Amino acid sequence: MAPRPGGEWSSALSHLALGAVCLHAALSTAQANRGAAAGFLLQALAAATKRAPGLGTDEDCLAGAWVATVIGLPLLAFDFHWVNGDCSSANLLLGGGMVLAVAGEHLGAEGRSVAGQAVVLVVAVTILIVAVFTTNTYGMWGGVVLGAAGLLSRLEEDNLLLLPKEDVCRWALAGGSWACHWALHTQHLQWE
Template structure:
């Protein structure tokens, strides 16, 4: 089935917005949280690679985007947990992401997809839990939007709201990343 006209623009725009939001978040959080900034930078790299013509289907680039998911997302959540004194969850998330990144070569594409979606949902839920207990509204929005991106990616539908499902997921991920960046800023202000 041929892609609908405009689908390429929708995909390129969603990658571009995710990359720009993630780059802004990386720059904004670099002084306060190097771990979160590195996680945002991994999202920027994955979005940029997928924008390059011909690379979005290259196996190494797809594996790089998957590694950015399983390492970048736990890096985002790491500081949120660490600052709130939940060092075991912070280390567990990051360690789990590292194990998944190393084991990725032994997983099928379907297995990598499920592992990436599971990591996204685990990070979203843990951010949401910490945000609720610390009354961090931006964290609640960020965790919710990251969770929505993870849940939407599991749907069987190819299109949602007249757009490809992956584009909607990237839009939700971009909105969640922006909210999460604000949550980190709010969290730092509370602890200072």
């Protein structure tokens, strides 16, 4: 299939949006939620390096996106659980992400794809569960939108909503990250 004329702009804008949202979230949550800030920063760096010319090979960019998914997203969920006293779930999520980050080299492309999508869905569901029990509306929206990004990535279609599927997933990740940022901010205000 020939690339569409607007596809490059769509991809650049989705990377920029995800990177900007995650960088802003990392900077504004650094004082209160350092784990979440590190998770946001990993996602922002992966989005930035994917679009920056001359910053490495495609394999380096794929490795960065892999680490941002399997470590960055669990760091977000880690803070949701940790702040609410569920330390065992927080440690389990982060430990699982660390194991996947190391094992990623031994998985094939399809295995990494399935594992990455599973991580997104597990993180989304755990954030949603914590948000429901703490009545954190932003957290509920963040969990739902992150889950939607994980489910959309499983679709067989190449285009969704007239955009490439990968771009739609990045826009959903940006929206979910924005909502999670506000959920953590709300959570921090409740604990003060």
